[in-house]
Amino acid sequence: MHDVPSYQNQQTSGEGSNQRPDHLETIEETAISDQPLPDDVPKQQEPADDGHGASSEPISALQAAWNVTNAIQGMFIVGLPIAVKVGGWWSIGAMVGVAYVCYWTGVLLIECLYENGVKKRKTYREIADFYKPGFGKWVLAAQLTELLSTCIIYLVLAADLLQSCFPSVDKPGWMMIVSASLLTCSFLDDLQIVSRLSFFNAISHLVVNLIMMIYCLSFVSQWSFSSITFALNINTLPTIVGMVVFGYTSHIFLPNLEGNMKNPSEFNMMLKWSHIAAAIFKVVFGMLGFLTFGELTQQEISNSLPNQSFKILVNLILVVKALLSYPLPFYAAVQLLKNNLFMGYPQTPFTSCYSPDKSLREWAVTLRIILVLFTLFVALSVPYLVELMGLVGNITGTMLSFIWPALFHLHIRQKALNNFDKRFDQGIIIMGCSVCISGVYFSSMELLRAINSADS
Numbered sequence: 134m135h136d137v138p139s140y141q142n143q144q145t146s147g148e149g150s151n152q153r154p155d156h157l158e159t160i161e162e163t164a165i166s167d168q169p170l171p172d173d174v175p176k177q178q179e180p181a182d183d184g185h186g187a188s189s190e191p192i193s194a195l196q197a198a199w200n201v202t203n204a205i206q207g208m209f210i211v212g213l214p215i216a217v218k219v220g221g222w223w224s225i226g227a228m229v230g231v232a233y234v235c236y237w238t239g240v241l242l243i244e245c246l247y248e249n250g251v252k253k254r255k256t257y258r259e260i261a262d263f264y265k266p267g268f269g270k271w272v273l274a275a276q277l278t279e280l281l282s283t284c285i286i287y288l289v290l291a292a293d294l295l296q297s298c299f300p301s302v303d304k305p306g307w308m309m310i311v312s313a314s315l316l317t318c319s320f321l322d323d324l325q326i327v328s329r330l331s332f333f334n335a336i337s338h339l340v341v342n343l344i345m346m347i348y349c350l351s352f353v354s355q356w357s358f359s360s361i362t363f364a365l366n367i368n369t370l371p372t373i374v375g376m377v378v379f380g381y382t383s384h385i386f387l388p389n390l391e392g393n394m395k396n397p398s399e400f401n402m403m404l405k406w407s408h409i410a411a412a413i414f415k416v417v418f419g420m421l422g423f424l425t426f427g428e429l430t431q432q433e434i435s436n437s438l439p440n441q442s443f444k445i446l447v448n449l450i451l452v453v454k455a456l457l458s459y460p461l462p463f464y465a466a467v468q469l470l471k472n473n474l475f476m477g478y479p480q481t482p483f484t485s486c487y488s489p490d491k492s493l494r495e496w497a498v499t500l501r502i503i504l505v506l507f508t509l510f511v512a513l514s515v516p517y518l519v520e521l522m523g524l525v526g527n528i529t530g531t532m533l534s535f536i537w538p539a540l541f542h543l544h545i546r547q548k549a550l551n552n553f554d555k556r557f558d559q560g561i562i563i564m565g566c567s568v569c570i571s572g573v574y575f576s577s578m579e580l581l582r583a584i585n586s587a588d589s
Contacts, residue, residue, distance in 0.1 A: 191393050191394055191395040192390075192393050192394055192395065193394075193395055193396075194394065194395075194396065194399040194400075194402070194403040197390050197391075197393075197394050197399075197400070197403050198403045198406065198407045200386070200390060201383055201386075201387075201390070201403070201404065201407040201408075202407055202410065202411065203331070203335060204382075204383035204386055205235075205380060205381050205382075205383050205407070205408070205411045206338075206411055206414060206415075207338070207380070207458065208287065208290065208338070208451075208454060208455060208458050209286070209290075209376075209379065209380050209522060210342075210380065210414075210415060210418055210419075211290070211433045211434050211435065211451065212376060212432060212433065212434075212518060212519055212522065213228070213380075213415055213418055213419035213422065213434075214418070214419050214420075214421075214422025214423045214426065214430045214434045214437070215423075215430055215431065215432050215434075215519060216228075216373045216376060216377065216419055216519075217361060217419040217420055217422070217423040217430075218423050218428070218430045219366070219369050219370075219373055220366075220369070220370050220373040220374075221361050221362040221363055221364055222361055222362070222363050223363070223365060223370055223373075224370075224373050224377070224419070225361070225416055225419065225420065227373065227374050227377045228377055228412055228415045228416050228419065229412050229416065231374070231377050231378055231381050232381060232408045232409070232411055232412035232415075233408070233412075234534075234535060234561060234564070235378075235381045235382075235383070235384075235408060235534050235535075236404055236405055236408040237557075237561070238384065238534055238535060238538035238539060238561060239383070239384060239387050239404050239408075239538070240401055240404065241538045241539055241541075241542035241558070242257070242260070242384055242387055242388070242538040242541070242542070243387060243388065243391050243400060243401075244542060244546060245260045245263075245538075245541050245542055245545045245546065246260065246388060246391070248545075252392075254388075255388060255392060256388050256389070257272050257276070257384065257385060257387075257388055257533075258272050258273060260388075260541050260545070261537070261541065263541075263545060264540070264541045264544050264545065272533075272537070273469060273473060275529045275532050275533050276385050276469060276533070277466055277469055277470070278525070278528070278529050279382060279385065279525070279529040279530070279533065280462040280463075280465050280466040280469070281462070281466050281504075281507075281508060281511075282521070282525040282529070283462040284459055284462050284463050284466070284508045285508045285511045285512045285515075285521070286518065286521055286522060286525075287455045287456075287458055287459045288308050288311055288312060288315075288455075288459075288508060288509060288512040289308070289512050289515075289516050289517070289518050289521065290433065290451075290455050290518055291307070291308075291311045291451075291452050291455040291456065292304045292305075292307040292308040292311060292512070292516065293432065293433055293436070293518060294433060294435065294436070294448040294449075294451050294452050294455075295307040295310075295311070295448070295452055297433075297436045297444065297448060298444065298445045298448050298449065304516055305513050305516070308509060308512050308513055308516070309509065311452075311455075311456070312505060312506070312508070312509040312512075314456065315456065315459055315460075315463075315505055316502060316505055318459065318460050318463050318464070318501070318505060319498055319501035319502045319504075319505060320493075320498065320501075321460055321463075321464055321467075322493060324464070327460050327461055327464045328461075330457050330460050330461070331457070331458075331460075331461050333457055334454055334457035334458050337450055337451075337453055337454040337457065338454055340450060341435075341447060341450045341451055341454065342418070344447060344450075345418075345421075345422070345434060345435065345447065346417075346418070346421060348425070348438075349421040349422060349424070349425040350421070352424075352425045355425075356424040356425070357424070357427075358424070360423070360424065360427055361420070361423065361424070367575070368575055368578065368579065369575075369579065370575075371523070371527065371568070371571050371572040371574075371575035371576060372519065372520060372523030372524075372527075372572070372575060372576045372579045373519075373523065374523075374526075374527070374568060374572060375522070375523035375524060375525070375526035375527035375530065375531075375568075375572045375576050376519060376522040376523045376526055377415075377526070378526035378527065378530035378531060378534060378535075378568070379522045379523070379525055379526030379530045380415070380522075380526075381408075381411070381530075381534065382526070382529070382530045382533055382534050383534075384533050384534050384538060385533060387404075422434040422437070425437075432518050432519055433448075433451070433518070435447040435448050435451055436448070463504070463505070463508075466504070467501060467504065470504075471486055475497070515580065515584075517580060517583045517584075520576060520579050520580040520583050521580070523572070523576040523579065524572075524573065524576040524577065524580055526572070527568065527569055527572025527573050527576050528569065528572075528573060531565045531566075531568050531569040531572065532565075532569065535561055535562075535564065535565030535568065535569075536561075536562055536565035536566060536569065538561075539558040539559075539561035539562045539565070540558075540562055542558055543555060543558040543559065543562070
């Protein structure tokens with residue numbers, strides 16, 4: 134298997150000329166300065182880059198682990214108990230197996246940045262373009278799809294939660310109300326504001342997880358592990374696997390994160406323990422939720438709560454979390470579009486979003502408002518949380534987290550790989566393609582069933 138690469142113990146040329154401070158920020162400063170973004174999205178209002186994709190104030194392994202944890206322990210764990218209900222031990226196995234594969238493909242992706250111990254590439258897109266010129270556009274398309282899908286799912290989730298609390302307003306109505314409050318995201322142009330919102334999002338995440346786990350543990354005497362079965366439903370399992378994959382997708386952030394670490398040699402260990410911790414928490418949270426509510430488990434675990442007042446309290450915290458979560462992927466999607474389409478001639482096809490005085494042009498704000506409304510339109514068209522998460526995970530998740538990292542690694546590092554490593558990469562590619570093809574088919578069928586059932 135792949136040992137910790139020796140290249141991460143070496144400094145790339147030119148780094149020695151930029152002395153980096155060796156202090157640790159507070160938690161809030163970490164959330165503001167080190168919030169992960171896709172590696173093609175530059176950070177704004179930060180110290181000058183050192184030429185190697187890292188800011189002049191690098192982060193520790195602990196801070197990097199915090200960022201990875203935020204990426205893979207997000208809002209969507211509320212759907213894990215329903216995954217255990219539908220898939221039983223197969224879902225639990227997927228939570229562990231996908232974590233293992235995503236850890237290794239993360240390592241493979243970072244290895245692709247280096248040649249002979251020297252950093253040659255800085256972003257996921259550069260790796261893709263080195264593999265095949267022009268292929269980076271497909272990576273950007275997948276990143277954009279992943280980010281906008283995340284925004285859409287936040288709308289669906291918030292509407293589900295609010296309708297459960299206040300059923301007098303239907304789900305489409307709540308989606309429009311939530312979207313109206315999120316139109317302010319169109320004016321966001323400062324990463325520090327986005328990161329502060331993400332910091333409060335992390336706090337609400339910890340609070341609601343603690344509440345739900347304490348509640349579930351209070352019913353430990355009523356648990357029956359025999360209710361978790363090995364029954365296999367081929368029609369629903371691929372959707373659940375895609376949902377799990379979606380929850381582990383963090384590869385679009387990893388090159389940027391590794392480039393900002395004080396000691397890149399700690400990246401592999403950081404990634405390993407982040408994924409181990411994530412797998413343990415996901416398994417525990419999913420099992421606790423299902424063992425507590427059994428067959429009454431709903432798509433969002435908080436909707437399973439029998440006490441209406443308590444359910445409203447927890448759901449409102451989750452809605453606040455969804456509202457605080459939306460700006461980061463939206464901001465990242467806007468930056469991807471801006472950097473690839475709206476930087477001005479001849480660099481990009483369209484003129485710059487900014488006027489000479491650096492203010493955002495009116496038409497650029499209008500386009501951002503249209504983008505928010507686009508996420509609303511898709512959410513209204515496909516308001517099915519589990520099915521949508523499964524489909525997105527089976528498409529962009531498998532591409533970004535399974536197939537492409539192994540494919541790029543096999544091509545770029547082939548001369549340095551032994552036969553076992555080559556077979557390992559090939560095995561991940563074959564597995565990723567199998568999950569993608571079967572998952573897209575069955576997830577699409579499940580989504581169509583949900584749509585037809587709602588229409589009938």
